[in-house]
Amino acid sequence: MILLLGASGYIGGAFARELQRRQWAFRPLSRKEVDYSRFEVLLEFLKKTRPEFLVNVAGYTGKPNVDACEVARADTLAGNALLPQTIAHACAICAIPWGHVSSGCVFSGAKVTLNGQTRAEKDLTRPDLRSLVEQSPDAIHGFTETDPQNFTFRDPPCSFYSGTKALGEEAIAGVGQSYIWRLRIPFDEFDNTRNYLSKVQRYEKVYDNVNSISHRGDFARACLDLWECHAPFGTYNVTNPGFVTTRRVVDLVEKILQPARRFEFWQNDTEFYRRAAKTLRSNCVLDVSKLLATGVKIRPVVEAIEDSLRNWQPE
Ligand SMILES: NC(=O)c1ccc[n+]([C@@H]2O[C@H](COP(=O)([O-])OP(=O)(O)OC[C@H]3O[C@@H](n4cnc5c(N)ncnc54)[C@H](OP(=O)(O)O)[C@@H]3O)[C@@H](O)[C@H]2O)c1
Numbered sequence: 001m002i003l004l005l006g007a008s009g010y011i012g013g014a015f016a017r018e019l020q021r022r023q024w025a026f027r028p029l030s031r032k033e034v035d036y037s038r039f040e041v042l043l044e045f046l047k048k049t050r051p052e053f054l055v056n057v058a059g060y061t062g063k064p065n066v067d068a069c070e071v072a073r074a075d076t077l078a079g080n081a082l083l084p085q086t087i088a089h090a091c092a093i094c095a096i097p098w099g100h101v102s103s104g105c106v107f108s109g110a111k112v113t114l115n116g117q118t119r120a121e122k123d124l125t126r127p128d129l130r131s132l133v134e135q136s137p138d139a140i141h142g143f144t145e146t147d148p149q150n151f152t153f154r155d156p157p158c159s160f161y162s163g164t165k166a167l168g169e170e171a172i173a174g175v176g177q178s179y180i181w182r183l184r185i186p187f188d189e190f191d192n193t194r195n196y197l198s199k200v201q202r203y204e205k206v207y208d209n210v211n212s213i214s215h216r217g218d219f220a221r222a223c224l225d226l227w228e229c230h231a232p233f234g235t236y237n238v239t240n241p242g243f244v245t246t247r248r249v250v251d252l253v254e255k256i257l258q259p260a261r262r263f264e265f266w267q268n269d270t271e272f273y274r275r276a277a278k279t280l281r282s283n284c285v286l287d288v289s290k291l292l293a294t295g296v297k298i299r300p301v302v303e304a305i306e307d308s309l310r311n312w313q314p315e
Pocket of ligand 1: 080102165
C-alpha cells in the first residue's frame, strides 16, 4: 500500500488519479482523519499500517498566491519545512522509502552562456537577457539538481514560501531514503483557479517572464515512474523539458482558444511589483536531464501546453 499525504490538495488530486489509473493500492490520508503533522501520531500510524512507499503532497502554498505566505509565516514554515522533517524521521525509523513534492522555486533565472562563459543570472527580464531568450534560446540552460539554490533564506532575496521550501529540502537531505520531486507552476486541461493556463487567462494584466513548468498529470506520472523503475533516491527536477515565456503561452492561448479578450502585459518588474505583487516571484529554468536519464518519459513543454489547450475543459 502507498500512503498519500495531502491527497485533498490540487497536486494531491493528480497523484490520486494516477494511482487509481495504475490500480496501485493506496490510502489517501488527511490531517482531519490522522494528524500526520505530529511526529508521534505519524510514527504510530506508519508502524500500524506499514506502507511500502509514502508520497507527501502536503504543504502550504498560500492562496490565492504566494503573497499569502508572507502573512501566514508559521503555517508556511510548518507545512513546508517542519512537516517534511517530521515525515523524513518517521519514515527513517520505519525504513519506509518516500517521495516529497518540493518546488523549483528555490531557483531564480537560468544559467546563461555569453561569450563562451556560462554563469547563473537571476533576472531574465533584463533587456539583454530577454532578447537572448528570444534570439538564442540555446544559450539558456536550466539549473541542475547539483547547482546551488539561489532564491532561499541562505541566498536572499527570496519569498518566504521559497525560503521554507528550501529549508524542507535541507531537512530531508541524508535522512532515510527519499525522492525530492521539484514541481513548477502546474497546468493542465482542467480550468481551475490553481491552473497556470487559467491564471494567465484571468489576470487583469499578464506578467511576462521565462519559466520551466509542469503538466500536473505528467508530473505525478513521472514521479511515480521514478519509484517504479527503482531510480536512485535523491532530488529530481520534474518539469516538461524546455522553457516558455509567458508571451509564448499567451500566443498559444490566443491561437487555440481564441478568447474574446485582448491580453495586456505589465510594462516591467517595477510596475508589476508596485501594482500586482507583494513578494518576489521565482521565475526559473530547470534542467531535466537527470530525470530523462533514468528512462522516465515526459513530453516537451510546448507539446503539453498545446495538448492542454486543445482539450480545454472550462470550469
Ligand atoms: N500548486 C503549485 O503551484 C505548486 C508549485 C510547486 C510546488 N508545489 C508544492 O506542491 C505541494 C502541494 O501543493 P498544492 O498546490 O496541492 O497545495 P494545496 O492544494 O493547498 O494542498 C495541500 C494539502 O496539504 C495538506 N496540508 C498538510 N499540512 C498543511 C499545512 N500546514 N497547511 C496547509 N495544508 C497542509 C492539506 O491536506 P489535509 O489537511 O487534507 O491533510 C492540503 O490539502 C506543496 O508542497 C507545494 O509547495 C505546489
